[in-house]
Amino acid sequence: MKARRFGTLIGLVVLCLVLWALTPFFLTVSNLLNIAEQTSINAIVAAGMTFVILSGGIDLSVGSIVALSGVVLGLSLHAGYSPAVALPVMIAAGVLAGATNGLLIDRGRLPPFIVTLGMMSIARGAALLITEGRPISGFEESFRALATARVGFVPAPVLIMATVYLVAHFVLTRTTFGRYVYAIGGNEDAARLSGVRIHLHKPAIYAVSGLTSALAAMILTARLNSAQPIAGTMYELDAIAATVIGGTSLMGGEGTLAGTLIGALIMGVLRNGLNLLGVSSFLQQIVIGGVIVGAVLVDTVLKRPRT
Amino acid sequence: MMRILPGLVCLLAAATSLSCNRAGGDSNAATARPVVALVLKTLNHPFFVDMRRGAQEAADRLGVTLQVQAAEREVDVEKQMQIVENLIQTGVRVLCITPSGSREILSALVKAKNANVPVIVVDTRLDAKAAADAGVRGETFIGSDNYEGGRLAGRHAVTVTGGKARIGILEGIAGHETADSRLRGFRDAVAGEPGMAIVASQPANWERDQGFNVFQNMLQAHPNIDTVFAASDLMALGAIEAIAAAGKTGKIRVIGFDALDDAKRAIDAGTMDASVAQFPYEMGKAAVESAVKVINGESLPADIMVKLEMVTKATSGKATEGSR
Numbered sequence: 001m002k003a004r005r006f007g008t009l010i011g012l013v014v015l016c017l018v019l020w021a022l023t024p025f026f027l028t029v030s031n032l033l034n035i036a037e038q039t040s041i042n043a044i045v046a047a048g049m050t051f052v053i054l055s056g057g058i059d060l061s062v063g064s065i066v067a068l069s070g071v072v073l074g075l076s077l078h079a080g081y082s083p084a085v086a087l088p089v090m091i092a093a094g095v096l097a098g099a100t101n102g103l104l105i106d107r108g109r110l111p112p113f114i115v116t117l118g119m120m121s122i123a124r125g126a127a128l129l130i131t132e133g134r135p136i137s138g139f140e141e142s143f144r145a146l147a148t149a150r151v152g153f154v155p156a157p158v159l160i161m162a163t164v165y166l167v168a169h170f171v172l173t174r175t176t177f178g179r180y181v182y183a184i185g186g187n188e189d190a191a192r193l194s195g196v197r198i199h200l201h202k203p204a205i206y207a208v209s210g211l212t213s214a215l216a217a218m219i220l221t222a223r224l225n226s227a228q229p230i231a232g233t234m235y236e237l238d239a240i241a242a243t244v245i246g247g248t249s250l251m252g253g254e255g256t257l258a259g260t261l262i263g264a265l266i267m268g269v270l271r272n273g274l275n276l277l278g279v280s281s282f283l284q285q286i287v288i289g290g291v292i293v294g295a296v297l298v299d300t301v302l303k304r305p306r307t
Numbered sequence: 308m309m310r311i312l313p314g315l316v317c318l319l320a321a322a323t324s325l326s327c328n329r330a331g332g333d334s335n336a337a338t339a340r341p342v343v344a345l346v347l348k349t350l351n352h353p354f355f356v357d358m359r360r361g362a363q364e365a366a367d368r369l370g371v372t373l374q375v376q377a378a379e380r381e382v383d384v385e386k387q388m389q390i391v392e393n394l395i396q397t398g399v400r401v402l403c404i405t406p407s408g409s410r411e412i413l414s415a416l417v418k419a420k421n422a423n424v425p426v427i428v429v430d431t432r433l434d435a436k437a438a439a440d441a442g443v444r445g446e447t448f449i450g451s452d453n454y455e456g457g458r459l460a461g462r463h464a465v466t467v468t469g470g471k472a473r474i475g476i477l478e479g480i481a482g483h484e485t486a487d488s489r490l491r492g493f494r495d496a497v498a499g500e501p502g503m504a505i506v507a508s509q510p511a512n513w514e515r516d517q518g519f520n521v522f523q524n525m526l527q528a529h530p531n532i533d534t535v536f537a538a539s540d541l542m543a544l545g546a547i548e549a550i551a552a553a554g555k556t557g558k559i560r561v562i563g564f565d566a567l568d569d570a571k572r573a574i575d576a577g578t579m580d581a582s583v584a585q586f587p588y589e590m591g592k593a594a595v596e597s598a599v600k601v602i603n604g605e606s607l608p609a610d611i612m613v614k615l616e617m618v619t620k621a622t623s624g625k626a627t628e629g630s631r
Contacts, residue, residue, distance in 0.1 A: 023397075025396045025397045025398070028396065030396065031393075031396045034392050034393065034396060037392075038389045038392065041385070132481065133480075133481030133510065134481055135408065135410070135411065137410040137411065137434075137437065138410065138437060138440070147414075148414075220385060223385070223388070223414060224384055224385060224388065224408070224411040224414060225410065225411065225413065225414055225437075225441075226384075226408065226410055226411040228382075228384070228408070228411065230382050230480070231385070233380065233382070233383070234380070271389065271393075272389075272393050275376060275389070275390055275393035275394065276393055276396060276397055278374045278376070278397075280350075280375075281350055281376060281377045281378070281379060282350065285379060
């Protein structure tokens with residue numbers, strides 16, 4: 001497992017070296033910050049996705065929750081509430097949607113794929129409904145600072161991403177909740193029989209995913225100066241890809257947040273590098289798809305019992 | 308563990324060599340040539356493919372290197388913003404862009420301004436007020452007037468129906484300047500006619516399959532619709548399929564927008580009545596020509612309007628010529 005994490009990191013470093021050799025624009029401070037900023041949204045969504053996948057589940061609704069919590073934020077700000085009120089409200093919306101997923105999966109004994117597929121449609125529809133399909137644009141500079149401000153030379157979204165990962169890493173490795181995430185993913189029945197309160201922890205795991213989706217929506221809304229009901233489409237696939245490239249097993253129970261962060265960075269570096277090289281956008285999709293499949297292939301090969 | 312490395316390297320090497328092939332034999336001259344970027348909404352729409360062809364023709368003629376990038380999906384403003392940020396890093400001289408969102412793209416254009424990259428806006432206007440607030444000013448706007456195009460379609464509908472019709476409308480993505488303008492133009496043109504009733508108006512999000520489904524549903528609810536206005540040809544083509552599936556081909560007039568090749572064929576075949584032609588090839592050409600003027604320090608008019616035309620069975624052969 002350690003070797004695999006190491007492998008992903010080496011993959012990232014080699015990718016960077018190749019790009020450095022191919023284009024003079026890659027290895028500059030401004031471009032690296034640029035990549036970190038562009039990666040932040042996917043990385044934050046993927047942090048929550050990692051909790052879900054570690055627990056043996058999947059969350060297809062993250063993109064729609066990004067849209068829903070984003071427009072809740074936009075509408076609250078336009079209704080005249082300060083960010084101090086609007087941000088807790090939008091985060092509550094994300095957490096609520098996530099917890100609903102978890103409750104239905106746990107109490108309803110439904111497959112996560114089905115429940116979150118339903119939520120994907122419900123949250124998207126709700127976002128479109130409350131905005132009548134229109135984007136909500138134009139916010140105060142004080143709010144936009146969440147995306148535009150820099151602390152020293154570090155863009156605010158990068159700091160938020162770092163904070164999310166530090167907190168999430170602490171929760172996952174140093175709390176009982178974190179250990180139960182792995183336990184549920186490893187063997188849910190065994191976890192239940194050894195006294196893990198699944199009814200409490202499952203909804204909490206999906207609520208974490210809702211929370212990170214809302215945090216991503218916060219940055220996205222500030223970045224675009226607009227909350228769009230159509231925002232976040234396909235984010236679920238990017239987040240799953242980052243998690244899987246990072247070595248988390250789709251079967252649950254195995255993986256790390258550090259891996260997910262590296263996975264998100266590999267995707268960000270690839271997209272950036274392919275843009276810098278002027279590679280056609282069609283070819284970019286092929287390359288990114290190839291990397292996802294390649295990473296999982298490595299994952300599978302490494303897990304095969306040695307003979 | 309090491310297996311991922313050769314994979315990554317191979318993919319990148321392949322990608323790079325392919326992209327170099329595209330640039331052709333002028334790769335050694337490329338370093339000296341100024342680079343003009345054209346950022347499109349998407350490349351999986353014939354409209355933008357035509358625009359790219361026009362831009363490439365002008366770039367080859369005027370001796371500049373053209374870099375074309377687009378998001379995978381037309382509505383993905385965040386991805387478009389990333390592309391702009393990345394292109395700024397490569398030191399492009401001029402940025403031509405078809406904004407995926409009239410307001411949302413402004414954050415990216417502020418970054419271009421701060422990096423002293425002049426911007427030429429193509430096809431979709433920036434939101435005037437938001438742009439002024441953000442301090443963004445494009446060098447020029449190149450496009451056709453979507454409102455006027457909508458009116459053209461509306462007036463055509465009045466003429467061919469004799470001022471009496473039950474109309475179903477397929478809208479584009481709500482909140483998009485292009486979609487809104489076309490619909491406003493169409494509605495304004497038929498508003499003065501008491502016999503022209505709009506019985507249903509639903510979004511089909513610019514897509515062909517949604518055009519099919521939405522119009523099929525519309526026909527269920529309003530079987531007596533006799534005229535369709537679709538804010539884009541892809542949706543119109545979807546509606547034509549739905550009409551065929553309902554066995555009503557020839558009984559319902561379909562008016563589209565964009566005059567795509569498929570639409571022109573449908574007009575020739577008589578399954579479609581008319582389409583408003585824009586000239587994306589001309590837009591792409593004008594964008595690069597204007598970019599070169601900016602590089603040479605020449606001044607540009609605030610707007611460069613590209614013509615619009617109503618394509619009907621009588622004119623469709625001619626229009627095909629015109630768009631080349």
